[in-house]
Amino acid sequence: MTERSAQTMHKPEFWGSGIYRISKVLIGPASLEAKLAHVMKALSEVMPMRRGAIVVLNAGGEPEMIATLGIEQSSQGARCIPAKPAIDRIVAKGAPLVVPDTCKSDLFQAELQASCPTTFVGVPMKADRETLGTLWLDRAKDGGTRIQFEEEVRFLSMIANLAARAVRLHRHQSRDGQPIVGGEGACKTSSGERELPEPAPQRPTKIEWIVGGSPALKKVVESVKVVATTNSSVLLRGESGTGKEFFAKAIHELSPRRKKPFVKLNCAALSAGVLESELFGHEKGAFTGAISQRAGRFELAHGGTLLLDEIGEISPAFQAKLLRVLQEGELERVGGTKTLKVDVRLICATNRDLEMAVADGEFRADLYYRINVVPLFLPPLRERSGDIPRLANVFLERFNRENNRDLAFAPAALEVLSECSFPGNVRELENCVRRTATLARSGTIVPSDFSCLKDQCRSSMLWKIADRPLAANTLNGSIESPVSLGYSNGPAGLTMAPHLTDRELLINAMDKAGWVQAKAARILGLTPRQVGYALRRHRIQLKKI
Structure with missing residues (x-):
């Protein structure tokens, strides 16, 4: 790897696409070993590394290599683990470890002396504060800065925690009769007999409100059943109208929280000020019209599940406030000073390309990592x-x-x-x-x-393939390229029917966007200001939905 490519791969904007691919791999149908092997391969494409490994603790608490990159397996098999003293320290402290020069550390004298000088970065794999293993990599010493190492640790910790969730979900599945590497999920008694784990409490398994038997739908439903048994945050991805709210309800009803409230809120329909009051609540007199104290959606969902629909539409200023609640589990009502503790399982939904929004600076990367723990992609009809x-x-x-x-x-x-x-x-x-x-x-x-x-x-005009492409539109008074409404029906995609007028084009886009100008602007490939100007020019009255 050249120095220039290594510096390019250090940039955080490349990490968003990496974590997106890794998330898709970890929720796929492959075996645990195959998933983690793909994680290491994807990681090598966005991070400079010479070699690395995902090491998972077995039932006895001993580390075993599950996925490696650039490490030759010796005749001793998984028991010969490189950097084992460093791994033991990471597991014991439950904290990351960075060694800029391994030649100067006693932890690496036995295993890595021949490859000096190298830089080592390792992080614990945690799920609900339990350390399940480690993720580490090393590379030729490159004189990295303190800020660079902090960014790498933050990114690797996200990958490690996603992998830890996959390991935990795999162990839940193995208790239902599926095998697991290392013999976990069951232990042996002194007489050599297998002792089965305690059966989990019976929960409903039928999702009556989700109709269909296609392979694409069955795959998502099976993932929902597995994810529902945990408290992990879920991000539902998919086009508008694919039923994200129904899948969120399914996750809640199949979870241990099913007897607690299921609360939902559409973030796109509210301004930042109203959204803060709706989510956090407010005190009496906090603002004009606040005639009494009111509990927010987080409080109402305490012990249960909160669905935040259209999460990609919240403003950057409010993203910071939401992140604090998700990180600390604490909030203050608007106009209040008392700190309230909340225990909420968060499900978010969006049809927006959040990775692109992060790259464009429209969506905070740390909030993206917080909500994108288990992404589920809902298939279009x-x-x-x-x-x-x-x-x-x-x-x-x-x-x-x-x-x-x-x-x-x-x-x-x-x-x-x-x-x-x-x-x-x-x-x-x-x-x-x-x-x-x-x-x-x-x-x-x-x-x-x-x-x-x-x-x-009339709606068929949005998706029928036109005999000839739309040559131009003049929504903002200038010539533009053909406008795509974001629909796809094959590699070529679809364009608007050529006989639609500019006014009809604008109204159709606003209808699809729920009369949110920012969303309509993305559909039309314009800016929100241009859409606002076009609405005024065509004298189109805004609808309140």
Whole structure:
């Protein structure tokens, strides 16, 4: 590795993409060893390193190498562990260890003397304050600064803690009958018989409000069942309308906190001042209109689960206040001085590219690391088309109950629905079913009842492939490139239909963004100021949702 590439890889903006890839690897279906091996490989691509290892403590508390990079396995196997004195110190103190020059440390005289001079950086792998192992790396001595080492330790600690969560989840799974390396999950008695762990309390396993049987959905549901048994923070990722709130409810109902409150809040719908009052509460007289003391959502969710939807839309100033609560578990109501302790399991949801927001300085990296402990990626409806008929029937049954009707789909009608892409996902499918059922002329819904087959479906203009691309738009009074609404239906993606006017284009984007100008600006590839100007120019009244 050249000196220039090593310096480039030191930059924190490269670490966001690394932690994103590592998060996806750790929640995948592979074995624990394979996951941790991928972690080391991904780590080597964003950090300068000569070699490194993930060392996990077995049932007896002894370190065993699970994943390595640049280390040759000797005939002694896992028992021959490089840098073992340093690893023992990290485990004993539960704290990181940085040795700028290993030649000057007694900890490395036995193992690393031949490779001097090198720099060693090691961090503990912790899950809920329990040290499960260590993550370490070394490299040729490069004269790193104190600030550089602090940044590296902070980044490596995040990776190590994510790996520790994966180890703990793997051990929970092994108690349900799956094997685990090192024989953990069961111990032997003096007579040599296996002694099984105590059975965990029975919790509900069926998620009735999530409908579908596609492989993409089943994979997420299985991850939800595993994640729910812990107190780890969860970040639900996915397009708008994929049902992030329903998955958050599933995590709560399958968790030990299911008998406590499940509280939710949409962060995008509130200003920073109102959001602070909603989350932290306020004292009487804290501001105009505060006629009584009010508990915030954190207090209301004490002992239970708090869902913060659209977490990517909160302002940088409020991000710092939220981070303190998440780190300390303490808060003060607006206008108050009393510190309140809260115990809340946090679930966040977003359809925004947080990694890009961190790189652009719009979202704090430390808050990103705090909420992105276990990311779950929800599949769009176009990746689970086999679920569309089942969902459509559920929505139609709901419509029938609410309106005292007895409608049913003809098989051909369900085929029409299955061929649609539905970029608005489950929400758009439900709207389509309700619209069609409302206008149906008989007790059976047939293909001719659908608006899209009569060229009357306005929402289809957002996703149907245009015969020719939109050449320009003049939302801000200047020529722009074709506007993409963020939908994708294959490698080429989709563009707006060319016959839409600028006013319609703007209204469609605002509708999709829930009438939040900042979100509409990202959809249109403009700035919020340009969108505001275009709204005034077209005399479009803002809607309050």
